[in-house]
Amino acid sequence: MTRILVGPFNRVEGDLEISLDLEQGRVRSAYVNSPLFRGFEQILVGRAPLDALAIVPRICGICSVAQSAAAASALADAMGIAPTANGILSRHLITATENLADHLTHFYLFFMPDFARPAYAGYGWHGAVARRFAAIKGDAAAEVLPARAGFFRLMGFLAGRWPHSLAIQPGGSTRAIGAGERIRLLALLREFRSFLEKRLFGDSLANFGRLASKEELLAWAAGRPADFPAFLQAAVDLGLDRVGRAGDSFLSAGAYGLFPAGVWQDGTISDLDPIAIDEDSSSAWLAAGRARHPAQGETVVDADKPGAYTWCKAPRYGGQTCEVGALARQLVAAHPLALDLVRRDGASVMARVLARMLELARVLPAMATWVQALQPGEPFCAHGEMPDEGSGTGLVEAARGSLGHWLSIKRGQIDRYQIIAPTTWNFSPRDANGQPGPLEQALIGLPAVPDALPTIQHVVRSFDPCMVCTVH
């Protein structure tokens, strides 16, 4: 058996290193290392509670407003207030803008360039895919960057700027939208829809969103001159519809009032019980005791701990690993196409990418209805008192999956702050029972000899990892 070290893994957000034990050219076991520690949970202790709104967005430059939304929810919980109706719509719009933009960035800039690699030169689709998706130089970039920047203009109206906005508050938003601005927001949504329909799908969002089975999907994609169909063709050719399965347990905190919260296991959806979440530090360079619920969690560095191999903790649900992300959301929401793909082959590279596309198609039209529902003149922000003592929980869905903040306040200051980010779930290390995390499971059996196809690259990036959130 030989051990190899793979890294730096670029085109993920942040730094990532993976150790692979190989047997006969295939992965026998994998160890995922999040090599950067920043200690945000300690930065927050001792600060004024509302300072969390300025601090937590800086955990992540790509899930920035998701972090804001989680903190605002936790603070609202502690204050015993709820956002106004306009405030809720604004928050949906701001988080959906980030989440959909992240799906787009992932597909075009992080994920697809691997298919332009010379290793695929012999495949029929390679020439066209390389011209379109080559890193930086492919001609898709010249179209997707303006589409992305144009879509982010929504943030100029709704959140002042992106990333790192203070607009999301416990009671809603600091930025009331006027009647004329609603018209401009709708125009921006139409502009982005036009890009998605022409370039990404080659069809209307509605037609794509109606596909209900793998057969329908592949028949729809055949010969269709657009970017996602091009991926599907390559994915099926390479067998990526059957590669990358992890534990096939999925968790979602629910999003936008559109996708419900829940846990999906073996085709059964059960309610999400946040009390069943705990974090284990056995394999992290952190002082470890028994696994703890995040409301009692601690993050204490132990850089010389024997047997540890990452800065990432291991979140578990009822002691089990869970995969989070767009696929989890769409399974818990019982979308027929997501269900069909996972029932056949389990979670795969293709299913994870497909689920992000489903969200682009399903959430963008919902955004237009939220804009139309805004009531200019009605309040965008509710107000309340921050208690001197209290606690709160905020569970939201970032692009990459469930994000939880647990905070407690003592003598008017933050006393404890614990965060579980989506990639903390997906890229978690082994726990006290030796149970590997989802990516560590998904890599087992993949080819890893020097001239092997870059399948590992696809599987890792199919999770759209955000390493800066992972360890925070």
Added chain:
Amino acid sequence: MKVLWLQSGGCGGCTQSMLCAEPRPLFEELADAGIEFFWHPALSLASGDEALAMLEDCAEGRLAFDALCIEGAMLRGPNGSGRFHLMAGSGRPLTEWVKRLARHARWVFAIGSCTAYGGFSANTPGNPLEACGLQYDEETPGGLLGANFRSAAGLPVINIAGCPTHPGWVVDTLEKAALEGLAPTDLDEVGRPLLYAGGLVHHGCARNEFYEFKASAEKQSDLGCLMENLGCKGTQAHADCNLRPWNGSGSCLRGGFACIACTEPGFESPGHAFQQTPKLAGIPIGLPTDMPKAWFVALAALSKSATPKRVRNNAVADHPVVLPVIRKKTGGK
């Protein structure tokens, strides 16, 4: 100009922001100015051994590049080991890579306030991460490379500070370097390019009428000036955020929330709650830096007494409740 980009103790948000560059797509904008990403962790194809070999060649001076852009604080801990960030695949501290690469760079750019001054990573009580900026530890010169560091072009580290940086700040500074070069006179006293840090966030603020009359917002989402009560530091922060819009039409102030002076060294620990203005005897402590306090107090008292009803009422609402009067033409033709 070949740009080598590395990330460390930061959030990656400056890259995400840069990708929002408008009006031209970022890659075309830079390519036409002769700027290429030699390697960028979020954008380039090469990974693993291939990327490491390239970085090693650059660090040994065997492979030429022009600009070193670093995004994120330098994490020297624990105990000086740099183990809070070992670059993946290399087993070596990122701080060591930066030191080796900086020796061969014509320009070294700190992208974002973390990289320039340490930022939030340097803010944990006691700084257990031993985090710092490339050439500053908050306001104090030094940092990872030391106060005397000069790149091959003879310049200190160029601090494109901001949390995050505006895409235009990065693009314009790189293009200035590529097309005309940069001189010490292009930078302010904490190393920031004057092309964006030569004025104040206050300049061009859409809430200026409220500021003039000291008609202040009292709670989040109010339209009034955010300086008196809600922590705004736009009159002290160096940047052009209200002249150079964010994401098409935005800025922090236009988004309805306070400027927290994210381009300034040490902004992350202001000594008070971010969204609250500290006051002494009812008067904000953080007044404009170049105005005698007595003048400000006198002017504020005068302007408050002269505030029109429209401005006074709108300041504490989230939408205009009184519209400007339309002047009727009087007299005949």
